[in-house]
Amino acid sequence: MYLSVINVESQMLADFLRYLFPPDEKSGVCMVSVTHPTGALMVACARASDTPVQSAGDHLVQVDLPKYGNGTFPLLNHYVYFTKADTTRINLALRAEFELDFAGYYRRGEELGMRKMDIIEAYIFSRGLAPENYDAMHKRVYRNQQRAQERIKQRLLRKAYYLNESINYDGLTADKT
Numbered sequence: 001m002y003l004s005v006i007n008v009e010s011q012m013l014a015d016f017l018r019y020l021f022p023p024d025e026k027s028g029v030c031m032v033s034v035t036h037p038t039g040a041l042m043v044a045c046a047r048a049s050d051t052p053v054q055s056a057g058d059h060l061v062q063v064d065l066p067k068y069g070n071g072t073f074p075l076l077n078h079y080v081y082f083t084k085a086d087t088t089r090i091n092l093a094l095r096a097e098f099e100l101d102f103a104g105y106y107r108r109g110e111e112l113g114m115r116k117m118d119i120i121e122a123y124i125f126s127r128g129l130a131p132e133n134y135d136a137m138h139k140r141v142y143r144n145q146q147r148a149q150e151r152i153k154q155r156l157l158r159k160a161y162y163l164n165e166s167i168n169y170d171g172l173t174a175d176k177t
Helices: 011-020 037-045 084-111 116-127 131-166
Strands: 002-007 047-049 060-065 079-081
Touching: 002 079, 002 084, 011 037, 011 060, 011 084, 011 116, 037 060, 037 084, 084 116, 084 131, 116 131
Parallel strands: none
Antiparallel strands: 002 060, 047 079
């Protein structure tokens, strides 16, 4: 196994990473799996160094990458690290994974007739997120709903404009002679 540290961009995503790759009970190190797309990306982005590379950031998560045949052979007997660009890519993938997971969970909750607050609280609990993430999740749902309403409004405005432009007013005006 190959130990490394990754700087995750927010506490919520750090908690979500721990949900995806549950940490070992004794060491607290997240056990990454290549069967998950984000885990495969992490293994693909891992770099080898002869000397330890320090990671800096507010939300550091220690990960243990699996041995994966020839893909991780260059990491053998080296220190494993992620470049800043690799960390950015992993954070983008992690954020996308989180967005898809939350959207699916939220839609399933809506289909069951659950209240928004209950869905968000259940999601936070089921994913092991910190309770202080409730406001962020609530705002995320609100912003998504506002964007959806704005898209519908714009679509209807375009339709009204089209209808207004396509009506032929000839013959509707009274001829006063």
